[in-house]
Amino acid sequence: RNTLNKFPFTIDFDNGKMTRRKTLQKQLEELRKNYQQKLPYILAELQHLFTRCNESQWKQEDIKEFYELVQKIAGSSGTFGFLQLCNQAHRLEIYLKNMIRNQISPDKLQVNQIHNLLEHLVLVAKETPLDNLKDFSEFTEFSSIILQQNRRVFLVEDDKDTANYLSLQLQHYGYQVTIFSDPKEFLEYFQNLEDPELFPCAIVMDISFPLSPKGGIEAITSLDFVYRYNIPVFFASSHSDLSYRLEAVRAGGAGFFQKPFGVEELVDALDNLLYRDQSEPYRILLLEDDLPTAVQYSNILHEAGMICRYELDPEKMLDSIASFHPDLLVMDMYMSINGLDLVKVIRQHSTYETLPIVFISTETSMDKQMVVLSHGVDGFLTKPIQPHHLVMTIYGKARKARRLKSLMIRDSLTGFLNHSSLKERLQIELARSRRESSILSFAMLDLDHFKKINDTYGHLTGDRVIKNLSRVLKQRLRKTDILGRYGGEEFGVIMLSTPKDKAKAVLEDVLHSFRNIDFSHNSEIFHTSFSGGIADSQSYSQASEINEAADRALYQAKKSGRNRICLA
Known part of the structure; x- marks a missing residue:
């Protein structure tokens, strides 16, 4: 089984913002090519294990080793885009699982069936082209928004005194404000912006202008950039009736301020919406004994702005947790040490009683997943998992965990340490x-x-x-x-x-x-x-x-x- 871990590829993470998506896509393609090159050796090892099982009259320890390699292939092949190979390996995995569960050795007919499934698996690996993984633009755009660091605000306000006052006060809070006197000026400027890095972190838009009673709403709805890049828009108006508020909501407004309003109210809204999660990046520890899969998942989570470290040896798990201090532990269920047993060991340590744990596994049995969840595991993801699903799930779990921890150690009014x-x-x-x-x-x-x-x-x-x-x-x-x-x-x-x-x-x-x-x-x-x-x-x-x-x-x-x- 060591063939799976002989993976001679080193990831060079590019921190340049403009090249992040291209870098990720290139790294993923390299990972997939390396896995494709290793496949013949992995399958040869699988065939060797089948021969050894035949020679040993299918002893339980040999069946288990054969099954574990099939299980790894089912998980890793799907991760790297070999979906047909993943499905075929999963069929063989299910067939073998019953024998292990019941601790029986196959009869002659069952051995022939295992052989046929194995031969079909090898044939699929040789003939099936690499399936296309989902385009990464969706989740990288998501990650660029949740990690957005700029404090640039576009303010569209025709009253010069009000605009200058709001701009000056916002600057005291560290915001950089660009003022536009009407929607036309704003649209001309915004439509010429080609680099998303120059987009604002938020737009504050008056609704009513002398030549257009609802010109602010019309300007925002005409800009697909605002929706594509999820830029928050705060509308302001001297009108407070429901029709104005409804139109602001329908235009995607993140907030509505009735004039006159205090700058503190605006700053509160900006901070709460934009910067509530801008502390340290989430720290994710990945326990996975299959190196290609570990590298793949680490790469994806890193690109989404998280600090990810992987550990290949389950026996070093506690040392890794102690040295890395993760917000979340992601682990495989089936390794050299059973994942559920590792969870029980973790929960014996009072320090790690509340450490969130998410399993990623090829296990599809709902009963087994429920058993795992009942022992203190916080989530279960089934391999293969699409990158954007992985990012959204891990990000959400880590955010929730950090917020709960924050309630225990932080002051409720300021968010500072108590x-x-x-x-x-x-x-x-x-x-x-x-x-x-x-x-x-x-x-x-x-x-x-x-x-x-x-x-x-x-x-x-x-x-x-x-x-x-x-x-x-x-x-x-x-x-x-x-x-x-x-x-x-x-x-x-x-x-x-x-x-x-x-x-x-x-x-x-x-x-x-x-x-x-x-x-x-x-x-x-x-x-x-x-x-x-x-x-x-x-x-x-x-x-x-x-x-x-x-x-x-x-x-x-x-x-x-x-x-x-x-x-x-």
């Missing part, structure tokens, strides 16, 4: 910085005069201020920086590989943006700021020490007049 999780993470990152001889900065931030805001404008407005500071921090800091809500109006920021003077410059820039944001309450506009204290690991090596030092620096900033950052 107090205990932040302190734990600080200890981990300090230990890492010592090992890597790098410098880590820890900042404590506190909103200025927050009690006065609560007393004057109410706690709901206070919550909006907290949420807006968290949003600005998230958008202005690096993805590698770790954010936490320390409690109340206090925040903690772990800035990796950053000495305190550079951390101070970054946070002063954040402070400048935040204090220019307009907050409103009952038509009254107000502004606020925050104070901060920073310490780094060059002077403090323990979590408690750096925490206390940053807190002292924060106190100094408050004492010195607030609205500033001080260093420990």
Whole structure:
């Protein structure tokens, strides 16, 4: 059976956005060609096992080895596009399965039937051309949308003052705004865009214009780009009656704002729709002892924006989980160690009790699939599986798992790490910085005069201020920086590989943006700021020490007049 794992092909992942789809298609074709070249050797090994079974009078261990190779061929051939070969191998697999289940040896007639099925399988492999796999454009477009990183917004608004105000406020939140004064200007610009990389992450479109009462809706419905690339459109109008809202929905609107509306409302909608999943890419561990299939699935999941590692040896499963920290484990059911037994071992470890597991297998028996699901497996996919089905299923399961985990360790208002999780993470990152001889900065931030805001404008407005500071921090800091809500109006920021003077410059820039944001309450506009204290690991090596030092620096900033950052 080792023939299946002698697969001399190394994937070279191309991270260039413009060539991703071509690169994937080329890699898949190479994988399929390599598998096609290996097929004669795989089938020769299968015939050799059939001969050995005959010579041993069909001992159970020989039947099982013969069956396992047939099963692998059924799974891998379908994966690589040999659908007729997959179907024929599956017929032989079903025939052998009954013998293994009942632990019987075949009689003469049954041996002849096995021989005929085997010969037909070999004939199909020689004569059947490679079937075409589904075009990958569908799921790669999907993945480009879910992983979209740009913060470009197209704003179509004929009131110049309103447009400039919204643009300026959105810029404080890290959005880049292009303003168009009417739908015609917008359409001319948009229709000349040929590169999807230059498309906006969202469109904010007024509905009514002087020469066209519903010109905004008409402009959007005339653009197939918007629907093809799933670009969210938010409509705005001074009309709130149902007819306007219905037309906005029918035009594919992702949201509707009645004028006048606050910029915070718009930013909330943009962030919730576009960036709710823009944390680290999902980490997928694939346990599959067939190398070609493992490489194929890893390639597909990588192209969809996930970090995928595969493990070929089931005995190394626990070590791989411990070192890789996956969001989701994808595994075959039938390997050298039974997949269900491995699941039971995983669930014995309290750390991995909630780790989501999805099986991918040639097993079609609904009864067996139900048994697997009853033992803590979260999903079951049957081989062969189309790439877009694989991506959609794994992405959905990983997203759900991460959200559930987030509820346990994150603050519900801001989405940041909660107090205990932040302190734990600080200890981990300090230990890492010592090992890597790098410098880590820890900042404590506190909103200025927050009690006065609560007393004057109410706690709901206070919550909006907290949420807006968290949003600005998230958008202005690096993805590698770790954010936490320390409690109340206090925040903690772990800035990796950053000495305190550079951390101070970054946070002063954040402070400048935040204090220019307009907050409103009952038509009254107000502004606020925050104070901060920073310490780094060059002077403090323990979590408690750096925490206390940053807190002292924060106190100094408050004492010195607030609205500033001080260093420990």
